[in-house]
Amino acid sequence: MTCRETSERLHDLLDGRLDADERRRVREHLAGCLDCSRELAGLRRLLDRAADLPGIAPRRDLWPAIRERIRPSETPVAPPAPATPRADRLPSWWPLAAAAVLAVAILLSRLATTVEPVEAKADADSPRTLLSQTLDERRAELPPDSVAAFEADLQVLDRAILEIEGALEASPENRRLRLLLAERRQQEAELLKLLARA
């Protein structure tokens, strides 16, 4: 199984959706692949953070405004929300709505700063950190225009990852978003290999 095939199955692995044979093949690959193991660890942390998002009890009913901002062109499908401040009487979807408000705010604040250099959240041994370190080490050996292009594109990739992570905070169950995130993480790892070979 290749890194890409493994990466595409990591979400299903965490969700327990792989059959026994695929699970075995993914685990065999993970046992010998540091990049994919790190990607799996990153995905676990992301899901843990999403799961830890607090269900905040609001002072007033925010749902109508949320509905207007998120679904401006469609008929509401969620049940009408009682205007009550008491958490124990809130509808079951309320934590999701509250989380969505927080996540949308986070996403908007991040998008608003996209003209500034972006610092990706990265662990010390993540492909992103290794990319920066390797680029610094090789800076003197590479043509300046290539270094500049590489740095600019790392920013592009950082922004993409931040945007997807922000959207995932609003929709942690969105499997397509998680696949997009996995693709971008995979691209980071591929860039690291390319830079090492250059």
Add this chain to the structure above:
Amino acid sequence: MKRSRLTPFPIAGLLLLALAGPATADRAIEEHLELSADGELAVEILSGSLVIHGWDRPELQIKGTVEDDVEDLEISGNGTRAWIEMDTELSHGHSRGRVDLDVDLEIWMPASARLEVDTLSAGIEVSGLAGSLELGSVSGQIIVSGAPAELDAETVSGDVRLDGSGTRTGTPVSVETVSGNVVLRGVGGKIDASTVSGRIELGAVAVVTDADLETVSGSVSIEAALAPGARVDVNSHSGSITLRLPADTSASFDISTFSGSVANDLGPAAQRIDRFGPGKALEFSLGDGSAEVSVETFSGSVSLKRQ
């Protein structure tokens, strides 16, 4: 083994250079080596240019010029393998640390032999080769014409262009760049292309059997016929994706975007898929649906058009 090492910078030349200032001259070179039809040539230089042609002789011919400051350019071979290698450690004399030492070569090699090239900024131009090509340049452009058995190309900022001329549809192509554009025309078979900000173009006369195209902010454009049972995966973050397909295309489509738009001239309109988000998805089939097309973006627009 024939071995030809260009002599180090002569003392008389060094004195002349000292008197004449920083301007440097070029040395002309011409070498001939035996190389079998199933042999292999490896080239490693920093800057300058490489133009490589295939021919029907079991022989390698190398002509060109070398900047005088290039102190070591080794040309050697044993009949089945040949090397053209510049000393890239750059640890000699006044050229130490320089990465702009030009080597401009035109090479003729057996058409079916394998070719491996690594350069820093030198452009690579290859034509008429039917063997496997493994080409890498940090900032140089890679241009290939003809129908190689296989192409593996990597750059950081250089563009990659392959004009397969439609003469062979089974050429596996793998291209990876960071900011370079990827333009593939007249190719088929398995195609893997990945870039961050470059654009990917899969050109007019291609018949695609298996394509995996990936970009972050660059656009992707496919104008091709899909072979029966073909599989096409396109993935982008913010780059737009355009597919122009023939009217008789038989394929099933799975299109989705988180916040981009979807315009479909081939079938139904996309539907919202997320109760709380702006995501859109589109699944439909044309003909017997034997080919599979999957397109996924975060914010990039998707457009399906008829050729």
